[in-house]
Amino acid sequence: xxxxxxxxxxxxxxxxxxxxxxxxxxxxxxxxxxxxxxxxxxxxxxxxxxxxxxxxxxxxxxxxxxxxxxxxxxxxxxxxxxxxxxxxxxxxxxxxxxxxxxxxxxxxxxxxxxxxxxxxxxxxxxxxxxxxxxxxxxxxxxxxxxxxxxxxxxxxxxxxxxxxxxxxxxxxxxxxxxxxxxxxxxxxxxxxxxxxxxxxxxxxxxxxxxxxxxxxxxxxxxxxxxxxxxxxxxxxxxxxxxxxxxxxxxxxxxxxxxxxxxxxxxxxxxxxxxxxxxxxxxxxxxxxxxxxxxxxxxxxxxxxxxxxxxxxxxxxxxxxxxxxxxxxxxxxxxxxxxxxxxxxxxxxxxxxxxxxxxxxxxxxxxxxxxxxxxxxxxxxxxxxxxxxxxxxxxxxxxxxxxxxxxxxxxxxxxxxxxxxxxxxxxxxxxxxxxxxx
Numbered sequence: 424x425x426x427x428x429x430x431x432x433x434x435x436x437x438x439x440x441x442x443x444x445x446x447x448x449x450x451x452x453x454x455x456x457x458x459x460x461x462x463x464x465x466x467x468x469x470x471x472x473x474x475x476x477x478x479x480x481x482x483x484x485x486x487x488x489x490x491x492x493x494x495x496x497x498x499x500x501x502x503x504x505x506x507x508x509x510x511x512x513x514x515x516x517x518x519x520x521x522x523x524x525x526x527x528x529x530x531x532x533x534x535x536x537x538x539x540x541x542x543x544x545x546x547x548x549x550x551x552x553x554x555x556x557x558x559x560x561x562x563x564x565x566x567x568x569x570x571x572x573x574x575x576x577x578x579x580x581x582x583x584x585x586x587x588x589x590x591x592x593x594x595x596x597x598x599x600x601x602x603x604x605x606x607x608x609x610x611x612x613x614x615x616x617x618x619x620x621x622x623x624x625x626x627x628x629x630x631x632x633x634x635x636x637x638x639x640x641x642x643x644x645x646x647x648x649x650x651x652x653x654x655x656x657x658x659x660x661x662x663x664x665x666x667x668x669x670x671x672x673x674x675x676x677x678x679x680x681x682x683x684x685x686x687x688x689x690x691x692x693x694x695x696x697x698x699x700x701x702x703x704x705x706x707x708x709x710x711x712x713x714x715x716x717x718x719x720x721x722x723x724x725x726x727x728x729x730x731x732x733x734x735x736x737x738x739x740x741x742x743x744x745x746x747x748x749x750x751x752x753x754x755x756x757x758x759x760x761x762x763x764x765x766x767x768x769x770x771x772x773x774x775x776x777x778x779x780x781x782x783x784x785x786x787x788x789x790x791x792x793x794x795x796x797x798x799x800x801x802x803x804x805x806x807x808x809x810x811x812x813x814x815x816x817x818x819x820x821x822x823x824x825x826x827x828x829x830x831x832x833x834x835x836x837x838x839x840x841x842x843x844x845x846x847x848x849x850x851x852x853x854x855x856x857x858x859x860x
Contacts, residue, residue, distance in 0.1 A: 427528060428517035431561050432494045440553025444498055447544045449510065454495035460507070462487045465497050468509040472536025473571065485651035489640025492516050495534075496554065498546055510541040513550045515558070518635045520567060520750075521628055522822060523850045524763025524793065530558040530753075531635060532568040533860055551579050552778055555753065559780050564757035565750055565818075567635065569859045573746050580778055582819030585633040585748035585854045588726050591741040592719040594711055598735025604705040606665045616660030617646035619670055620696060627698045632822050633748055633854030641860065645675065645694060661709065663702045672702030674710065687717035694857065695721070704733060723747065725855035748856040750818040755781050756797035758821060763793035765849030771803045776814040789847055810844055811837040823850030 436451060444451040454465045463483050470478055478486070493516045497509035514534035519526050532554070537546050558566055570576060573583065611619070621642050628634045640649065647655020654677075663672030675694035681687040690710060697703035707730055710719060724730075726744060731737060752758045755774055769788045776782030784803055789795045803809050810827075816835045819825050827848055831841035838844055 425517065427562065428492070431515075431517050431530065431558065431563070432492065434494075434557050434561060436496065437553035437556050439556065440549050443545060443549035443553070447546070449541075449544075449546075450499045450501065451550075452497055452499065454497050456491040456493075456495070459483075459487055461497075462490075462495070464507045465495055465509055465512060468497070468512050468538070469514075469534045469536055472512065472534075472538065479651075482651040485640075485649050489638075489643070489649065490514075492638065493533075496550060498541075498550070500541065510538040511546040511550060512536045513554060515554055515566075516638070517563070518567070520565060521630070521632050521634045522762040523632050525761050526629055527564050527758060527761035528562075529565040529567045529635065529750075530555075530563040531860060532566060535568075547575070555579065555751065555778065555780060559753040562754070562757075564754040564761065565752055565821075567748065567750050569748055569856070570746075573749075576749055576751075577815050578777065579751065580776060580780070580814040580818065581749040581751040582815040582817070582821075583746040583748075584750040584819050584822050584824050585856050586726050586744050586824060587722065587747035587856065588724040588728065589722045589743045589745070590720070590724055590728075590730075592711070592721075592734075593739040594713075594716050594719060596736050597711055597739035599708055599711060599733060600735045601708060601730075601733025602701070602704045604708050605701050606663055606671070606705055608661055608663050608705060608709050611660050611662050613646045613655060613658055613660055614648055616662065616673060616675060617642055617648045619662055620646065620673055620675070620694065623670065623673055623696050623698060627696065631855060631857075632850065632852065633824070633856050635856065635860075637858060638860070641858065645858075661706065663697075663706055665699060665701060671699045672697040672706050674706045676710070678716075681717070684717075686715050688715050689718040689720060690716055692719060692721040696857075700729075703729065707733065723855070723857050723859070725853050727853045748854075750821060752781055752814055752818045752821065755783070755785050755817070756799070759785075759787060759797045760795055762795070762821070764789040764795055764847050765793065766846040767791045767793075768843065768847050769807050770844060770847060771800075771807045771809045772817070773803060773809060773811045774814055774817055775812070778814075781814055787847075808838060808840055808843060820848050822854040823848060824854050 493514045496513040498511035518531040520529040643649035657677040661674040679689045827844040828841045
């Protein structure tokens with residue numbers, strides 16, 4: 424672990440979190456990552472919270488082996504018939520988020536649950552607020568999460584920063600007008616694919632706005648190379664090598680047969696990584712030309728996929744959009760200072776924060792290179808364009824996933840010239856996140 428990751432993982436619990444939970448006659452503790460029994464009980468609570476069944480011994484051991492990097496927090500009820508099983512859970516860890524023109528440390532959050540028997544006691548509020556305060560105090564500019572219920576996190580300052588596109592492609596109708604295939608595509612084993620994928624993702628991630636580091640255990644689960652993987656025998660892996668012989672692309676998929684018509688089977692594409700345009704086009708063309716395939720399903724794609732312009736018939740693709748990656752700015756100067764901006768200008772940001780973590784007035788100054796300085800001020804200077812914005816909305820526009828013009832028209836920010844603000848925050852490509860965590 425990095426120094427920041429270790430400090431965060433081992434940090435004591437926030438005093439406000441402890442006192443808030445104690446006031447509800449409950450106890451909050453960190454789970455000991457070296458204690459299998461504590462981890463098993465914590466995992467049982469998480470499984471119950473996400474409506475899953477009881478975990479098997481293989482699943483419990485695999486989870487224990489792969490999640491020591493997570494800071495696991497649990498709330499316990501001594502009066503429960505099962506006092507060792509938490510009534511609320513929360514996990515987080517240090518990661519790195521790609522922003523336009525750079526990267527920034529972030530606190531990733533997952534496994535947030537409250538038992539149905541203990542709702543409306545403020546447990547989510549205490550856990551989230553306390554852990555966000557801890558992350559901010561240790562120097563994380565941002566917190567990030569993917570969510571099952573999107574409606575509950577806005578009150579904590581999270582904004583929907585990255586949307587995900589799901590595609591269903593009618594292969595026989597699609598056709599191809601993209602570049603002609605080049606290089607070479609081959610099947611490789613799941614073990615080889617897992618080895619390639621982690622290094623390939625690390626290579627391309629800095630240029631993929633919205634992407635975060637993928638924990639090692641998730642790579643193993645995705646490729647079926649850990650004991651608790653679900654039906655790993657169904658997975659197939661392709662890799663693409665360019666003319667120079669380097670592996671520049673990879674696709675991971677499974678196939679569902681159509682028993683009524685074996686020539687109309689479906690590909691479920693779970694991962695496509697491409698370091699070059701040639702790798703991207705060649706892998707997609709290959710998938711669209713496979714025998715016995717009538718449909719391709721793919722999820723967690725960008726909202727501006729080049730594939731749209733490679734299909735001869737764009738109506739062959741049904742595309743659905745949903746909110747996916749939520750961000751929460753914890754340090755305005757650090758978060759904004761990490762990215763490149765679209766236009767030189769000076770803006771005054773009057774930021775409101777319901778948790779009093781990052782709210783203040785700031786002067787954002789962007790130079791001709793797109794680099795920014797962000798300085799807190801006591802009062803908004805006269806003569807500069809003011810932008811009154813909540814921390815949720817600032818978090819949403821950070822990566823360029825939504826235009827300030829759109830938010831202004833929706834009444835979510837106030838300024839006299841939203842188009843000018845949009846030019847400053849403009850980006851050349853939509854952000855994306857290729858997985859859930």
